[in-house]
Amino acid sequence: MALGLPLPLMSEHPEIPNFLTIIEESKATHGIAQTPLFQLLCAYQNEVFSLLMVVLVSLFVIRASRRFSVERPTKVQNALESIVEGFDGMTSGFLGRETGRFFLPFLGTLFFFIWFNNMMGMVPFMKASTSWYATTLGLALCTFVVVQITAVIKLNPLGYLHHLMGEPRGGMWVLAPLFLVLHLIGEVAKPLSLSLRLFGNILGEDILLGTFLGFGVAISAAIHMDLLPIPLHLPFMFLSLLAGSIQAVVFFMLSMIYIQLVLPHHEEEGH
C-alpha cells in the first residue's frame, strides 16, 4: 500500500471497509482479488475513489448544464446558479471583482473537490481520499504554486523580493535580511499547515467512525444480535459531516487569503 511513500498509515488504524477492501478480504471473491487489475486498483485506492467522485460529479454537472435555458430554468439550474453566484460573491468581495472572477474557477474547484471527497467518507462502501496525505499535500502544493506565480506576475520578481523583505523604507533596510528569512520560512510553512490540517481532521474522523463502528459490531456480537449491529457511529457521522464541510470552507478561504496577501495593495481600494 505504501508504494515507497514514507507514510505507513493504511491498515494500521481501524477504518470503515470500502468495496475494494471487502472484495480483497472476503473468501467468495478470492478469484477477483488475485487479478493484476484489481491489485492495481487496491494499490491506488485513494486515487480510485477521488477519480470516481470526480467522474460522477462531472457527469451530473455536464448533463445538467446541457439543458440550461434562460426562459424556463429547471430546479437543478437554479440550484447550481445560486451556488456559483454565492462563490462569485465571496471571491469578488475578497479579491476585488476582476481578480475574484479570475481565481473563481480554481478556488471553486478546490472547494468542491475537497468537500465531495470529505463526504465520500460517509457514503457506504466508499472512502474519503483526503485522509491520505498525498492528496492533501497535492492540493496544498497547487495553492502554493498559484500563490507564487501570482506574486511573481503581479508584483514583478523584484517587487516580490521587496514584499518578502517586509517592504522596507529608509532605516528599515537593516532588518530586511531577517524579514526575508522569516517570510521564506512562512511561505514554506503555509502549504505544510494547509495540508496537515485537512489530513489530520479527515483521518481523525475516519478513525473515530471506524472505531465506533467496531464497538457497535463487537457489542452486538456479544449479545448475540449479529444480524442487527448497533449503529454506535451514527452521532459521529453528524460530527464529521459538520467538520468535513468546515474543513473544505477553511481550505477555500485560506487559499483565497494567501492569494490576497500577495496582491498589490492599491487594488483593495477598487471595490
Add this chain to the structure above:
Amino acid sequence: MTLNSVRRRGRTLLIMIAALFILTAGAAFAQQAEHSASAAAGTVVPKAAAALAVGLAAIGSGFGLGRAVGSAMDAIGRQPEASGKVMGAMIVGAAFIEALTIYAFVVFILAPQ
C-alpha cells in the same frame, strides 16, 4: 491528632503517591522505548507520550477556541448585521487554533508503537 498534623500527613501522602506514579510511569516509558528500540532501530517517542501530548495540546486549543468563539458571539450579539463577516473571520481563526491540536494528532499517528 491536630488538624495541622493531618494536613501535613495528607500532603506527604500526596507527594509520595505522585513520586511513585512519576517513577513507575518513567520506568514504563523507558521499558516501552527500549522495547520499540529493539523492534525497530531509531524509534524514540513512545505512543503513550504522544497521546499525552495530544491531550495537552487540546487543553490549549480548548481555551483558545473558547475565547475566540465567545468573543465572536459577543460581537454578533452587539452587531447582528455583521454576523456573516464575524463568522467568516472566526472560522478561519478557529482553523488556525485547532490546527495546533491537529499537528499533535499527526505526531501521535506517526509515532511508533
